[in-house]
Amino acid sequence: MNSSTNTAVAPPAGARLSAALRRWYAQYHHPMTWTGLGVFAALLLFSWLGPLIYRSSPFDIHALSTLAGPSGKFLLGTDNLGRDMLARMMAGGQATLQVGLLGSLIAMCAGIVYGMFSAMSPGWLDKILMRLLDAVLAIPTLVLMIFFAAIMPLNTLSLVLLLGLVSWPGLARIVRNEALAYRERDYILAARQFGAGSLYVARSHMLRAMLPILIVNATFMVADVILALAGLSFLGLGIQPPRASWGGLLNEGVQQVFLGSWWLIVFPGLAIFAAIVAMNLIGQGLLARLEGR
Template structure:
């Protein structure tokens, strides 16, 4: 009997490719999940359209003023309510401001307040809900009763009260809107935390002597990222609408600052004069941006859905 030829490959042994060997550390799986999440998002054509709309408005509001120069500080009553023309594509408003330039300046305020307030509310609400859900018992009861008490206060009443006792600024609007917007994310993340706290990897943190804050920051909050990201997009959309509502009620940032809600409020006074360019452009901008963020949120919800990732 001759010895086996070691120079020939053993065809009976499984072929371990580099991707299979590296799969033990989870890298290919992580990349595949990320790629599948992106692919699921891109499959939603409405979400892609929404993302494009948001990107276009960001370019319009922040890059546009660098190309299309207008004076949005000094009043020019001689140029008040001019019809759209070559020099003023969307006409001028009641005090002579170019309407296109006003849309750009107003969009900056609306987007900045909306995004900042939405992210701040999501961050604080996530932390509050994660701590309450992880702690449970008496701590959870006290923290959630605070949330319930604040939810019992009408948001519009609180906004009117805070905006009437202080001069509205961008920073104040961000804080006021975030103050009433973190309650929703807190309740959502708290529900996620109640489920995650029973998982083995969270229990192991306790057994190994890890601090509760480590468990919240390293395990509870990251594993609720899907809920957090989706809710953040809706919070931004709601914040933009809240800014518009406050400005429509006359509690927005005073001139020469502007936002889309303030422009819409001023344009309503000229509804019966036929000055359509004072009403439709800011109103359409609010609707498009809010709908775009909602479409993005719907697609992100599908992308983070576990059942869709494993299909």
């Protein structure tokens, strides 16, 4: 008698990815999220794809067109040296978004590691780490940024490190509190009973459970870092000339606004505003879905 054996065939990788995307869409779909993603994607395309289409250099000086308003030749006008503002806005977008995204990544990693380590430590060490965190949080962030910016060489790498290393304490407290709440769950205790170590529990169980909260906080973190960079650049402590950033362009524009050159502050200000609003819309949309709204 012939017997047949049914063998389960694993779905291809493309099907698994498609199913995961559908689940993600169903769980996190919200109009605010898509609006924010659309605005932020437009800023990314403007900053990185724009220079491939609009070939003007942000450093070229057009001596006969200083402080020229928006026109067919210069779509966003020129600055006081005759440099094309559209080209400088694109270059400034690259610098601003690059520092914002990389600085947020460093802050996220530092906050997760510190908060998780504190939660998984013995009680006495957790208390010490939290008191240290309270001391860091008591120092105004702007004061810290100005202090370190005054003693560090100002370039993209140093700004990424600076903004990343002053932005993590708030996230560390959130991660620590969430980890303490998850630590006594039944499946965590069961994993420990089966011999799972702290690192495995933190990586495979706690972080996976906290992932939605971390994603939401990451979007707000990007907005905070972009705003902090704009503030530093406005004070002259950010990305240094001749390189452009949106905050630096805003600072230069304020110095010329008494001449009626409104375009020098409107366009950089709108770009900063759009980036911050986009990330907050993404975060608010994700938060609304997590809360079931």
